[in-house]
Amino acid sequence: xxxxxxxxxxxxxxxxxxxxxxxxxxxxxxxxxxxxxxxxxxxxxxxxxxxxxx
Numbered sequence: 628x629x630x631x632x633x634x635x636x637x638x639x640x641x642x643x644x645x646x647x648x649x650x651x652x653x654x655x656x657x658x659x660x661x662x663x664x665x666x667x668x669x670x671x672x673x674x675x676x677x678x679x680x681x
Contacts, residue, residue: 641667642676 636650648655652666659666664680 639668640672640675643667643678 630651630653632650634650635652639650641649641655643649646655648658655666655668659680662680667675667678667680
């Protein structure tokens, strides 16, 4: 399966724009899961901005 990072980035709701995993959903979910967190795209905008992923 080919990564569609460019397409994903256009609709990514995460406000951490400098993240190297932005638009790379597979890597993003894997990273947050390994840290016992949820990715920012699963939160409403006001909660996502807090970076509280626990």
